[in-house]
Amino acid sequence: MKLVCDGLDLSEAIMQVNRGVSTKTTNPILEGIKLTADEDYLMLSATDLELSIEKKIRANIKIEGETVVPGRLFSEFIKKLNNEQIELDLNETNVLSVLYTDSCGKIQCLNSEEFPNIKKYDYEDSFEIKQKDLKNIINKSVFAVATNDVRPILKGCLLEIEDDKIKLIALDGYRLALTKSKIKNASKNLSVVVPAKSLKEIASFLEENDNIVKIYLQKNSLMIEIDNVKITTRLLDGEFINYSQIIPSNFTSTVIINKGQLEDAIERASLLSRVDKGNLIKFDIKEKVLQLLGKSEIADINEKITISLKGNDLVIGFNVKYFSDALRTITDEFIKLNFTSIIAPCVITGVDENGSDKSEFLHLILPVRII
Amino acid sequence: MKLVCDGLDLSEAIMQVNRGVSTKTTNPILEGIKLTADEDYLMLSATDLELSIEKKIRANIKIEGETVVPGRLFSEFIKKLNNEQIELDLNETNVLSVLYTDSCGKIQCLNSEEFPNIKKYDYEDSFEIKQKDLKNIINKSVFAVATNDVRPILKGCLLEIEDDKIKLIALDGYRLALTKSKIKNASKNLSVVVPAKSLKEIASFLEENDNIVKIYLQKNSLMIEIDNVKITTRLLDGEFINYSQIIPSNFTSTVIINKGQLEDAIERASLLSRVDKGNLIKFDIKEKVLQLLGKSEIADINEKITISLKGNDLVIGFNVKYFSDALRTITDEFIKLNFTSIIAPCVITGVDENGSDKSEFLHLILPVRII
Numbered sequence: 001m002k003l004v005c006d007g008l009d010l011s012e013a014i015m016q017v018n019r020g021v022s023t024k025t026t027n028p029i030l031e032g033i034k035l036t037a038d039e040d041y042l043m044l045s046a047t048d049l050e051l052s053i054e055k056k057i058r059a060n061i062k063i064e065g066e067t068v069v070p071g072r073l074f075s076e077f078i079k080k081l082n083n084e085q086i087e088l089d090l091n092e093t094n095v096l097s098v099l100y101t102d103s104c105g106k107i108q109c110l111n112s113e114e115f116p117n118i119k120k121y122d123y124e125d126s127f128e129i130k131q132k133d134l135k136n137i138i139n140k141s142v143f144a145v146a147t148n149d150v151r152p153i154l155k156g157c158l159l160e161i162e163d164d165k166i167k168l169i170a171l172d173g174y175r176l177a178l179t180k181s182k183i184k185n186a187s188k189n190l191s192v193v194v195p196a197k198s199l200k201e202i203a204s205f206l207e208e209n210d211n212i213v214k215i216y217l218q219k220n221s222l223m224i225e226i227d228n229v230k231i232t233t234r235l236l237d238g239e240f241i242n243y244s245q246i247i248p249s250n251f252t253s254t255v256i257i258n259k260g261q262l263e264d265a266i267e268r269a270s271l272l273s274r275v276d277k278g279n280l281i282k283f284d285i286k287e288k289v290l291q292l293l294g295k296s297e298i299a300d301i302n303e304k305i306t307i308s309l310k311g312n313d314l315v316i317g318f319n320v321k322y323f324s325d326a327l328r329t330i331t332d333e334f335i336k337l338n339f340t341s342i343i344a345p346c347v348i349t350g351v352d353e354n355g356s357d358k359s360e361f362l363h364l365i366l367p368v369r370i371i
Numbered sequence: 372m373k374l375v376c377d378g379l380d381l382s383e384a385i386m387q388v389n390r391g392v393s394t395k396t397t398n399p400i401l402e403g404i405k406l407t408a409d410e411d412y413l414m415l416s417a418t419d420l421e422l423s424i425e426k427k428i429r430a431n432i433k434i435e436g437e438t439v440v441p442g443r444l445f446s447e448f449i450k451k452l453n454n455e456q457i458e459l460d461l462n463e464t465n466v467l468s469v470l471y472t473d474s475c476g477k478i479q480c481l482n483s484e485e486f487p488n489i490k491k492y493d494y495e496d497s498f499e500i501k502q503k504d505l506k507n508i509i510n511k512s513v514f515a516v517a518t519n520d521v522r523p524i525l526k527g528c529l530l531e532i533e534d535d536k537i538k539l540i541a542l543d544g545y546r547l548a549l550t551k552s553k554i555k556n557a558s559k560n561l562s563v564v565v566p567a568k569s570l571k572e573i574a575s576f577l578e579e580n581d582n583i584v585k586i587y588l589q590k591n592s593l594m595i596e597i598d599n600v601k602i603t604t605r606l607l608d609g610e611f612i613n614y615s616q617i618i619p620s621n622f623t624s625t626v627i628i629n630k631g632q633l634e635d636a637i638e639r640a641s642l643l644s645r646v647d648k649g650n651l652i653k654f655d656i657k658e659k660v661l662q663l664l665g666k667s668e669i670a671d672i673n674e675k676i677t678i679s680l681k682g683n684d685l686v687i688g689f690n691v692k693y694f695s696d697a698l699r700t701i702t703d704e705f706i707k708l709n710f711t712s713i714i715a716p717c718v719i720t721g722v723d724e725n726g727s728d729k730s731e732f733l734h735l736i737l738p739v740r741i742i
Binding site: 070073076077080081082102104105107108264265267272297301302304 | 441444447448451452453472473474475476477478479635636638639642643668669670671672673674675
């Protein structure tokens with residue numbers, strides 16, 4: 001392999017592909033970036049067996065070939081070069097010379113035959129969505145996935161396509177987050193479970209703009225191409241929980257509250273109540289005031305927030321972390337907290353200026369027994 | 372103790388004083404901030420027994436008194452309030468109520484009698500220096516202090532006052548950094564050793580401006596007041612190394628080199644050579660070129676930089692970390708590397724456009740045997 005390419009192009013591509021490099025692995029080949037010099041381009045690829053990231057850049061190929069460079073070392077090294085032109089030259093003992101001006105760095109590479117094959121699928125289904133919408137629904141749901149391995153399927157988000165709508169649902173047994181958005185040109189209705197880690201990586205490539213991205217789906221794989229970076233992820237096998245059964249629809253107390261005020265109060269309560277890791281806060285809801293009560297060994301807090309309440313008074317306890325996680329994702333000025341009883345979940349929804357429900361998101365949080 | 376004060380004033384003062392709170396201590400009282408309400412002000416103080424930070428803010432004192440709040444909890448909590456007015460009210464069981472709008476946080480405080488007394492000295496000596504100059508000489512020397520406890524005196528910087536000049540010297544047995552600046556109104560010539568940690572904290576309060584700060588000195592204490600924050604540090608006991616004996620003054624090879632080029636090359640060499648933690652780089656100096664050679668198990672590097680050399684050719688080895696630490700502090704475009712032999716230290720100095728020495732700084736780095 002021998003080629004000349006633009007230093008900035010190479011540096012940018014490595015930074016992007018490097019996100020796919022395994023960080024926790026016992027297999028050194030997965031810590032590598034595969035370089036493939038072919039025709040008039042250099043292809044860079046990385047995979048952790050679940051997620052794969054690939055990017056092509058233009059290059060003047062003198063000798064075709066391929067190798068696997070140690071990912072972290074190569075990316076840090078190339079980042080420190082500020083040369084317009086870089087020559088890469090692989091010798092017969094798999095040592096890659098990086099040539100710039102009069103200087104040269106040499107790196108021992110790994111055997112490219114040991115690098116896992118990134119499968120190419122014939123994708124049957126697809127849909128289109130704005131970059132900012134996809135980024136938005138991922139960031140506002142993915143935090144609620146399970147982090148332990150008790151039920152591996154819950155480490156993913158359920159992605160549901162129904163006509164011109166997409167829903168993304170995450171739940172961990174204590175809380176649930178659901179987000180919705182519009183899509184276009186969906187080939188058919190379907191539902192799959194996407195690993196949360198892959199969704200987070202995809203979101204990191206998405207910009208806050210109206211550009212359309214196309215998502216390709218197939219029985220066990222999802223692929224998306226964002227600005228010439230191709231990201232492929234394995235889908236999770238198994239049945240997701242029937243989430244719609246969990247969400248109550250009749251409530252006995254409904255509170256409309258300023259989201260910013262609640263969030264600030266919860267942050268302070270969280271601080272003072274987490275000292276002994278109990279994380280418990282009580283909501284004491286009366287006609288016009290929600291009182292937030294928290295307590296730890298060395299501190300306690302009593303916050304009062306003005307609300308509008310329809311229905312019954314209620315005293316109910318929550319793990320403060322679940323509330324702050326959910327509130328952090330909400331950008332609305334006012335929200336609705338819906339309750340049924342002290343042992344039933346709280347459902348958080350959006351509300352427009354007339355007090356009507358908005359439906360872009362829904363959070364559900366299980367209460368903690370306080371008696 | 373009972374008082375009302377401005378929320379922003381309190382928040383800012385806590386953030387400043389909090390830098391003096393001990394983080395690694397087995398004594399909980401040192402993790403606290405002492406509050407003293409007296410006359411028309413609230414005084415906040417923190418100490419780790421070596422360094423003390425104090426700040427007074429205006430307050431409407433209703434009942435005088437004092438207590439010690441848990442530092443981290445109190446500062447995080449106050450930071451999260453955005454109220455113009457905050458009321459602090461201490462009850463007879465040493466619980467501090469923080470009252471804001473209709474809400475209230477309560478924090479169990481510690482016994483202020485256990486808080487160490489921050490000694491007040493009658494300072495005999497003093498000098499004046501521009502904030503930016505003091506910040507500059509600290510940041511450009513303090514990195515070279517010893518980090519282990521073999522010779523405790525080397526964990527400080529030697530501060531020498533001679534007429535209208537200050538010198539700050541740090542050394543750790545492998546390298547030395549010396550910086551100089553002008554001062555005013557020095558009461559007399561003297562030299563003391565200031566703990567590096569205290570100097571770093573002082574530097575963090577200093578701004579890049581021409582405002583004059585006054586430094587007070589006494590046998591075993593140094594005090595400085597920056598923007599109403601009073602910082603006091605203990606001085607180190609004992610004899611500092613006679614550093615001027617270590618610095619050679621006759622050289623057989625002198626190189627003038629572009630500092631940025633050398634720094635970039637050294638950063639890359641550092642990356643590729645530190646893989647097996649050897650950190651060794653070789654300088655191969657010939658008539659017009661300095662070659663930088665580094666090697667590790669899986670990589671090696673050969674960088675060429677154009678230089679002007681007076682004197683003999685030389686091949687000499689260094690720990691690359693010492694070079695990059697020193698170069699990072701230098702802002703000059705060109706520097707001079709002075710050598711005597713492959714076992715004698717390299718002396719780095721500034722150089723003006725005529726090739727003459729500048730004397731604001733001097734770095735000395737011991738070589739590593741390469742044969």
